[in-house]
Amino acid sequence: MAAAAATPYGVMKGAKLGIEEPREQVNRIRITLSSKDVKNLEKVCADLVKGAKDKQLRVKGPVRIPTKVLHITTRKSPCGEGTNTWDRFEFRIHKRVIDLYSSPEVVKQITSITIEPGVDVEVTIADL
Amino acid sequence: MGRKKKFIDKKNSATFQLLARDSAASSSLFPFPFSSSSSSGAEAAASSTSPSDRVFVRVDTNAFSVPGFFDDDDDAAEGRVVNADESRDSAFADAPGDTSDADDDGAASSSRGRGGGALPDHVRREILELGLPDDGYNYLAHLREIRNAGGGSAYYQNPRARFDLVPLDVKAYDASRLRINEDAVEDLAGDSIYSVASRTASVKVQKVADPDVAKLLDDSDLSRFGSDVEDLEEDFVVQANRPEGEEEEEEAEEDEDENIEAGCERGRHPTEGAEHGEAELEDQRKERVRRLLDEQFDMLTLQEYDDDSDNGDAYSDDADRETLSSKIVDTLKKYGVGDQESSTLSELEPSADVIRRCQEYAEGYLNESQEDEEAVLVQESDDESEVWDCETIVSTFSNLDNHPGQIQAPENPKKLLPTLFPGEATAKRDVIALRGKEMLPVDYLHQKKRNVESTKKSKAEVSSGSDKLKTRVRKEESKEEKKERKAAVKEERREARRAKKEMKGLYRGEAQRAQMVASVSGPSAIHLM
Numbered sequence: 307m308a309a310a311a312a313t314p315y316g317v318m319k320g321a322k323l324g325i326e327e328p329r330e331q332v333n334r335i336r337i338t339l340s341s342k343d344v345k346n347l348e349k350v351c352a353d354l355v356k357g358a359k360d361k362q363l364r365v366k367g368p369v370r371i372p373t374k375v376l377h378i379t380t381r382k383s384p385c386g387e388g389t390n391t392w393d394r395f396e397f398r399i400h401k402r403v404i405d406l407y408s409s410p411e412v413v414k415q416i417t418s419i420t421i422e423p424g425v426d427v428e429v430t431i432a433d434l
Numbered sequence: 435m436g437r438k439k440k441f442i443d444k445k446n447s448a449t450f451q452l453l454a455r456d457s458a459a460s461s462s463l464f465p466f467p468f469s470s471s472s473s474s475g476a477e478a479a480a481s482s483t484s485p486s487d488r489v490f491v492r493v494d495t496n497a498f499s500v501p502g503f504f505d506d507d508d509d510a511a512e513g514r515v516v517n518a519d520e521s522r523d524s525a526f527a528d529a530p531g532d533t534s535d536a537d538d539d540g541a542a543s544s545s546r547g548r549g550g551g552a553l554p555d556h557v558r559r560e561i562l563e564l565g566l567p568d569d570g571y572n573y574l575a576h577l578r579e580i581r582n583a584g585g586g587s588a589y590y591q592n593p594r595a596r597f598d599l600v601p602l603d604v605k606a607y608d609a610s611r612l613r614i615n616e617d618a619v620e621d622l623a624g625d626s627i628y629s630v631a632s633r634t635a636s637v638k639v640q641k642v643a644d645p646d647v648a649k650l651l652d653d654s655d656l657s658r659f660g661s662d663v664e665d666l667e668e669d670f671v672v673q674a675n676r677p678e679g680e681e682e683e684e685e686a687e688e689d690e691d692e693n694i695e696a697g698c699e700r701g702r703h704p705t706e707g708a709e710h711g712e713a714e715l716e717d718q719r720k721e722r723v724r725r726l727l728d729e730q731f732d733m734l735t736l737q738e739y740d741d742d743s744d745n746g747d748a749y750s751d752d753a754d755r756e757t758l759s760s761k762i763v764d765t766l767k768k769y770g771v772g773d774q775e776s777s778t779l780s781e782l783e784p785s786a787d788v789i790r791r792c793q794e795y796a797e798g799y800l801n802e803s804q805e806d807e808e809a810v811l812v813q814e815s816d817d818e819s820e821v822w823d824c825e826t827i828v829s830t831f832s833n834l835d836n837h838p839g840q841i842q843a844p845e846n847p848k849k850l851l852p853t854l855f856p857g858e859a860t861a862k863r864d865v866i867a868l869r870g871k872e873m874l875p876v877d878y879l880h881q882k883k884r885n886v887e888s889t890k891k892s893k894a895e896v897s898s899g900s901d902k903l904k905t906r907v908r909k910e911e912s913k914e915e916k917k918e919r920k921a922a923v924k925e926e927r928r929e930a931r932r933a934k935k936e937m938k939g940l941y942r943g944e945a946q947r948a949q950m951v952a953s954v955s956g957p958s959a960i961h962l963m
Contacts, residue, residue, distance in 0.1 A: 335442075342802075421488070428451050429490060430448070431500045432443055433498070
């Protein structure tokens with residue numbers, strides 16, 4: 307019962323209704339997208355959200371996690387001579403999180419369609 | 435107030451990463467939850483490839499299983515757990531998987547469910563068919579395609595070869611006439627092959643080889659090994675001119691002649707007897723043709739070793755006379771062409787006047803004999819040497835006897851030191867003065883330097899002259915004259931400088947030359963520059 311209550315969309319496991327419905331189990335799915343390139347990342351996020359919404363899934367929009375910046379500060383000079391100038395390099399990591407309620411297969415479909423280079427996708431599936 | 439319930443509990447969930455097929459599972463030794471640089475490469479690969487090349491790779495080790503995400507999840511979870519563990523913790527996590535778990539990760543097929551290293555069924559079947567053990571290793575990777583690649587002699591398919599024209603290399607044995615004995619049939623068990631073969635009659639079916647080849651192979655006469663130019667006899671001309679009937683006699687006479695020259699004993703017999711007597715002997719000896727060398731050897735033996743024979747001088751004289759007479763007769767016969775009655779000639783003249791004549795000739799002959807020997811020798815060399823050409827003749831000369839000089843154009847005596855040095859005139863003592871830094875005999879240097887010296891001297895004079903001018907005219911000058919004077923002085927100075935430079939260069943050149951000489955001859959401690 308709790309399972310039935312907890313699955314607003316999905317059918318009970320194993321039970322088959324007259325109407326053909328996808329035999330799917332609804333899980334909580336968290337898609338974590340991370341990249342150093344904001345533009346691509348935003349594009350992928352938008353695509354994912356759009357795809358999920360097309361499939362009438364419950365989506366919690368892209369949550370922007372604060373950007374992590376790695377700094378590397380090195381001397382410019384290869385030798386120790388000269389004015390002590392320093393290079394300040396940084397590496398920015400952007401992270402977006404999308405939460406879904408759907409079955410794993412659907413998620414697979416969604417994620418198979420759209421991917422930009424440089425964007426790392428991580429999917430965490432948990433039971434509802 | 436308690437925390438709001440998290441959307442996802444990480445400990446009870448399965449985490450997957452989207453990666454390209456070939457890459458290893460995610461790595462991290464990196465504290466951050468996002469992927470490390472290695473898998474960022476993977477993620478780049480994942481994104482750039484088509485959707486089918488990307489797969490979800492489980493990266494966590496929870497007990498949670500997702501039935502929908504993989505085809506056979508249970509095995510995958512277990513297998514995946516192990517791999518993920520290894521991949522996360524090992525230092526080689528970055529490395530591409532060399533076991534098949536990378537392939538397993540990538541394969542979206544049913545083969546993914548197996549433990550690491552399992553080969554597909556058809557591969558295993560093939561390996562087993564080949565007789566190789568089925569231990570999970572893909573032995574098919576070591577198979578070599580059998581090609582006609584040589585190995586010493588490969589069969590070359592010649593499209594233009596016509597085998598019907600080539601005669602067969604077979605011999606057929608007609609066994610129709612073969613009769614095997616009844617009693618031999620019992621023996622057949624023993625060595626049947628040999629018994630059968632011994633009784634067969636060979637029947638030639640086809641010629642094995644070309645007639646030319648057969649001819650060449652039929653090497654019975656070794657005619658090609660014989661020399662083209664056979665040794666000619668010494669008097670082949672005479673022989674050739676002689677009518678043929680006499681040739682045999684000629685040979686007999688020759689032999690006889692040589693025999694007579696060789697032995698005194700033979701000389702005892704009267705010549706006619708000798709001839710006839712020895713004809714038989716000669717016939718026997720004709721087998722081995724006597725060469726001039728043999729003749730000479732016999733003569734040598736006679737002279738050197740047979741002097742102690744029993745013959746007294748008188749007898750030997752007689753013998754000599756006899757031999758000489760016979761010699762004369764024979765040589766006359768030799769060079770007398772067309773002498774049919776050679777045998778009778780000696781019969782005609784057995785008388786005393788013959789002996790007298792012989793004695794006369796004998797002295798002359800004895801005197802000549804030595805020359806004759808030499809002549810004979812010369813003759814031999816003439817005969818044996820075929821062709822002398824310039825190079826061979828020249829090669830017989832050697833520099834030990836010959837000291838040929840090289841023809842050169844006569845040199846002009848320019849390079850010689852001049853006998854008269856200008857410096858000599860000025861030399862007061864019998865000492866060669868060495869001057870300058872390099873200590874060179876200035877007076878005896880080359881012309882160029884001497885000229886420079888002279889110019890220097892002239893310059894010195896000029897400068898001295900100009901000095902005089904200077905001192906004289908200083909009071910009565912105008913501006914232009916002053917200018918002129920100053921210009922002249924400048925000019926002199928310039929000249930002096932130039933001359934000095936030149937001298938310096940010359941000195942340095944000379945010093946260099948001297949240094950070179952000293953480096954070869956003198957001790958190395960001397961530094962001339």
